[in-house]
Amino acid sequence: MSKQIRQLDRVVIRFAGDSGDGMQLTGDRFTSETAQLGNDISTLPNFPAEIRAPAGTLPGVSSFQVHFADYDILTPGDAPNVLVAMNPAALKANLADLPRGADIIVNTDEFTKRNLAKVGYAVNPLEDDTLAGYVVHPVALTSMTIGALADLDVSKKDAERAKNMFALGLLSWMYSRPYESTLRFLERKFAARPELVAANVAAFRAGWNFGETTEDFAVRYEVKPAQMPPGTYRNITGNAALSLGLVAAGVRSGLPVFLGAYPITPASDILHELSKHKRFGVLTMQAEDEIAAVGAALGASYGGALGVTTTSGPGVALKGETISLAVALELPLVIVDVQRAGPSTGMPTKTEQADLNMALYGRHGEAPVAVVAPKSPADCFYAALEAARIALTYRTPVILLSDNYVANGSEPWLLPDVESLPDLRVEFATSPNGEDGTTFLPYLRDPETLARPWAIPGTPGLEHRIGGLEKADKTGDISYDPANHDFMVRTRAARIETIPVPDVEVDDPDGDARVLVLGWGSTYGPIGAACRGLRQRGLSVAQAHLRHLAPMPANLGAVLRSYDRVVIPEMNLGQLAHVIRAKYLVDAIGYNQVRGLPFTAAELETMLEEVLKNV
Amino acid sequence: MSEPIALKLTAKDFKSDQEVRWCPGCGDYAILAAVQGFMPELNIPREQIVFISGIGCSSRFPYYMNTYGMHSIHGRAPAIATGLSATRPDLSVWVVTGDGDALSIGGNHLIHALRRNVNLKILLFNNRIYGLTKGQYSPTSELGKVTKSTPVGSADAPFNPISLALGAEATFVARTIDSDRKHLQSVLRAAAEHSGSAFVEIYQNCNIFNDGAFDPLKEPATRDDHLIRLEHGQPITFGKDGQFCVVHPPGGFGLEVRETAATRPEDIVVHDATVTDPAYAFALSRLPGLDLRNTPIGVFRSVERPSYDSVVRAQLDAARADVTETPEQQLAGLLNSGDTWTIL
Numbered sequence: 001m002s003k004q005i006r007q008l009d010r011v012v013i014r015f016a017g018d019s020g021d022g023m024q025l026t027g028d029r030f031t032s033e034t035a036q037l038g039n040d041i042s043t044l045p046n047f048p049a050e051i052r053a054p055a056g057t058l059p060g061v062s063s064f065q066v067h068f069a070d071y072d073i074l075t076p077g078d079a080p081n082v083l084v085a086m087n088p089a090a091l092k093a094n095l096a097d098l099p100r101g102a103d104i105i106v107n108t109d110e111f112t113k114r115n116l117a118k119v120g121y122a123v124n125p126l127e128d129d130t131l132a133g134y135v136v137h138p139v140a141l142t143s144m145t146i147g148a149l150a151d152l153d154v155s156k157k158d159a160e161r162a163k164n165m166f167a168l169g170l171l172s173w174m175y176s177r178p179y180e181s182t183l184r185f186l187e188r189k190f191a192a193r194p195e196l197v198a199a200n201v202a203a204f205r206a207g208w209n210f211g212e213t214t215e216d217f218a219v220r221y222e223v224k225p226a227q228m229p230p231g232t233y234r235n236i237t238g239n240a241a242l243s244l245g246l247v248a249a250g251v252r253s254g255l256p257v258f259l260g261a262y263p264i265t266p267a268s269d270i271l272h273e274l275s276k277h278k279r280f281g282v283l284t285m286q287a288e289d290e291i292a293a294v295g296a297a298l299g300a301s302y303g304g305a306l307g308v309t310t311t312s313g314p315g316v317a318l319k320g321e322t323i324s325l326a327v328a329l330e331l332p333l334v335i336v337d338v339q340r341a342g343p344s345t346g347m348p349t350k351t352e353q354a355d356l357n358m359a360l361y362g363r364h365g366e367a368p369v370a371v372v373a374p375k376s377p378a379d380c381f382y383a384a385l386e387a388a389r390i391a392l393t394y395r396t397p398v399i400l401l402s403d404n405y406v407a408n409g410s411e412p413w414l415l416p417d418v419e420s421l422p423d424l425r426v427e428f429a430t431s432p433n434g435e436d437g438t439t440f441l442p443y444l445r446d447p448e449t450l451a452r453p454w455a456i457p458g459t460p461g462l463e464h465r466i467g468g469l470e471k472a473d474k475t476g477d478i479s480y481d482p483a484n485h486d487f488m489v490r491t492r493a494a495r496i497e498t499i500p501v502p503d504v505e506v507d508d509p510d511g512d513a514r515v516l517v518l519g520w521g522s523t524y525g526p527i528g529a530a531c532r533g534l535r536q537r538g539l540s541v542a543q544a545h546l547r548h549l550a551p552m553p554a555n556l557g558a559v560l561r562s563y564d565r566v567v568i569p570e571m572n573l574g575q576l577a578h579v580i581r582a583k584y585l586v587d588a589i590g591y592n593q594v595r596g597l598p599f600t601a602a603e604l605e606t607m608l609e610e611v612l613k614n615v
Numbered sequence: 616m617s618e619p620i621a622l623k624l625t626a627k628d629f630k631s632d633q634e635v636r637w638c639p640g641c642g643d644y645a646i647l648a649a650v651q652g653f654m655p656e657l658n659i660p661r662e663q664i665v666f667i668s669g670i671g672c673s674s675r676f677p678y679y680m681n682t683y684g685m686h687s688i689h690g691r692a693p694a695i696a697t698g699l700s701a702t703r704p705d706l707s708v709w710v711v712t713g714d715g716d717a718l719s720i721g722g723n724h725l726i727h728a729l730r731r732n733v734n735l736k737i738l739l740f741n742n743r744i745y746g747l748t749k750g751q752y753s754p755t756s757e758l759g760k761v762t763k764s765t766p767v768g769s770a771d772a773p774f775n776p777i778s779l780a781l782g783a784e785a786t787f788v789a790r791t792i793d794s795d796r797k798h799l800q801s802v803l804r805a806a807a808e809h810s811g812s813a814f815v816e817i818y819q820n821c822n823i824f825n826d827g828a829f830d831p832l833k834e835p836a837t838r839d840d841h842l843i844r845l846e847h848g849q850p851i852t853f854g855k856d857g858q859f860c861v862v863h864p865p866g867g868f869g870l871e872v873r874e875t876a877a878t879r880p881e882d883i884v885v886h887d888a889t890v891t892d893p894a895y896a897f898a899l900s901r902l903p904g905l906d907l908r909n910t911p912i913g914v915f916r917s918v919e920r921p922s923y924d925s926v927v928r929a930q931l932d933a934a935r936a937d938v939t940e941t942p943e944q945q946l947a948g949l950l951n952s953g954d955t956w957t958i959l
Contacts, residue, residue: 229958231957232956233955233957234956244950251942251945278930278931280945280946280949281931281935291724292727295697295724296701299667300701300702302685302699305698415951419943457663458705459662469686
């Protein structure tokens with residue numbers, strides 16, 4: 001039977017199932033196949049903090065959304081065109097997000113009386129008119145998978161567990177995905193158990209062939225490759241890109257990278273990734289707590305390494321005192337905060353941008369640090385290099401504010417040429433810097449960077465003591481002198497304030513926009529997509545996005561004042577807006593949401609349209 | 616291997632230009648002088664030596680040593696020193712801490728540094744009181760201690776630092792006293808020679824807030840009957856005339872003090888600091904009573920176990936053994952790993 005092939009420019013698919021159903025893996029593999037084909041992609045995993053919540057319940061639902069297109073896209077998509085629901089809980093938890101007319105592929109085997117009751121379905125939604133507005137494809141996924149593996153030497157349990165590969169096979173067929181990389185992946189993953197390779201490959205092929213033969217799927221789709229700049233790409237998550245950025249910072253600085261970390265969601269993957277790169281001299285230490293993690297990193301920096309600590313909001317709170325010590329010691333230190341919904345434990349697997357205030361102000365005394373935020377998964381690589389550059393050049397702690405959305409989301413990354421990456425080499429002090437030629441002054445500053453010399457232990461003739469007590473200018477001796485303290489506090493502030501950072505760029509293609517949307521961090525994609533949507537409808541709007549939150553770009557005040565209205569969407573209650581209002585006396589409007597989920601482009605578009613109407 | 620060159624350093628070389636600002640009569644002066652006097656023995660260049668401290672009177676120590684040094688924050692010195700030691704195995708890293716710094720606010724870092732066996736020499740000045748904050752009780756103060764913060768007596772039982780270190784399976788555990796310079800230096804010598812964490816508790820007198828806390832161990836009239844001087848390979852006897860000894864009574868878990876005259880010589884425990892099971896040293900640490908009778912000093916335990924530093928270093932070396940590319944080439948390879956695709 002030959003199937004009709006229809007061309008699409010973009011598709012959003014959401015794989016949803018029980019946390020034990022392997023939905024993250026399925027989504028990952030589909031994304032990888034899609035990347036191979038050359039579509040632009042953006043992904044959004046969404047999973048519970050519980051490792052295995054009770055099976056079949058709403059809290060146990062795990063999903064993975066992938067958006068792919070034949071043009072460049074900025075977000076994982078607002079609403080899925082296709083939902084794969086592995087059980088009634090997955091259907092119920094995700095149905096509200098589906099626009100009418102969307103395709104729903106359901107695993108009918110799981111729609112048992114018991115499973116329906118678990119999520120409060122009195123009547124099977126496949127049998128009443130609950131799904132009347134959708135295109136429903138009932139598929140007996142579990143039994144067909146077991147049937148397809150009947151001749152193989154695997155247990156029923158293992159056969160059943162391969163059902164996600166059946167689903168992947170079916171979707172791969174539907175969207176004409178190249179699947180060779182998935183077969184190779186299965187061979188690698190189950191190398192130690194060949195029978196599982198065979199089972200998963202057979203399940204995948206059964207899903208593919210089912211699509212090919214069943215009449216329920218009359219149409220097959222194609223999404224042509226996107227026009228993207230030439231080069232070599234890979235699909236990458238924010239946490240992986242950030243880790244590689246830190247490895248690259250080690251290579252480009254010639255310094256060993258030391259990571260002190262305590263496991264915390266959603267930052268742990270950076271520890272996992274960096275612990276694989278010992279070949280680069282990267283030393284990772286799983287510390288006894290957050291405080292020890294940053295302490296060890298600072299100790300490593302003191303000894304001449306690039307000290308890094310990775311955590312999430314609760315961890316940054318614990319590290320505060322040590323970050324202040326690093327401010328006083330004026331040593332390089334990179335603190336990565338992969339933000340999650342707070343306060344307290346909050347929602348550890350959900351995203352938020354509510355640690356900006358803590359990053360900027362969350363320490364005792366006047367303790368300024370530099371703050372940098374990545375705007376997308378691949379950008380985490382460059383943001384990590386930028387954080388390291390500032391830390392090493394200006395001998396200061398730098399907070400890198402990532403968040404769960406960019407950390408776990410993924411996108412294609414045009415791989416950079418290593419030689420094009422910034423040169424981060426530093427010079428350690430090697431000889432006395434006092435006028436007499438014999439004295440070493442640990443707090444005598446470079447007039448240009450205001451950085452003090454980095455004199456590492458082991459350097460003869462430069463033996464000196466540093467500490468958290470206030471230090472006299474130049475000599476670094478303990479000082480309680482009022483004028484000296486005033487001078488040192490102001491100097492530490494100036495050290496950060498005068499770090500040169502690139503001007504903020506404004507995207508205002510029509511040149512006549514009266515409204516500027518200002519964002520920072522992971523809202524870049526949704527804001528950009530909303531602006532595009534408005535422009536496609538003939539409306540003018542300008543977009544600017546901050547990578548540097550401290551110090552802020554020198555041109556920011558002028559940019560803000562050149563627009564009639566400034567709108568600041570944030571996944572917090574207005575932390576950047578507060579800073580902007582205080583610093584630039586600009587009457588910025590905040591648009592705020594703290595639902596643990598990224599903005600949708602559609603809601604921002606609606607909000608901005610209202611603003612445009614009223615300027 | 617050639618013989619190391621004698622550096623011919625003296626105690627004076629280890630004195631910094633900073634004025635020492637402890638209270639007159641503080642035990643810390645004696646410890647500082649003993650350490651400065653001992654340092655030349657190490658025959659390590661000054662620039663290779665780092666002192667890291669936390670907060671408290673004792674933690675001012677690094678300012679007075681003409682080596683590298685960091686006066687850090689309360690309780691965190693072992694953590695900071697761990698990062699330094701792990702990345703700089705060429706350095707000799709010393710931690711100076713007190714009973715509040717190490718056992719209260721920094722308790723977690725201390726036990727984890729010890730269990731990891733980081734190559735650190737940790738000197739804990741124990742004066743059983745909070746000095747810098749002016750006289751509150753500390754985690755080593757005796758139960759019922761009357762201080763500014765406990766006017767009717769403290770309600771919490773103290774830590775025994777030696778027991779605690781042994782519980783964390785520290786590989787080197789010793790105790791000494793500020794006023795006994797010879798003994799102090801002998802313990803420092805043994806600590807310095809140890810590879811891995813060396814934990815040294817130094818009984819130190821705070822003449823302002825807890826004066827005389829260790830007097831029974833110092834007064835000529837009482838000290839010999841109170842102190843058990845541990846010496847590896849020697850039967851444990853003590854007292855002015857060796858009239859006391861330590862035995863391991865059958866059926867019991869611990870050690871007990873008996874009169875030597877009433878004990879068969881073969882029943883007297885011969886001190887062996889190299890016993891792998893920390894239970895023996897732990898039993899020794901439990902001998903002292905509230906009145907400080909039967910207080911062992913010297914090396915309780917000294918066993919070999921690979922240091923954290925050497926294990927992580929070996930992992931790095933093994934990972935890098937077959938690297939032939941430049942770091943830039945390696946990085947290009949890493950960035951291009953995994954599933955990649957090319958757009959022409």
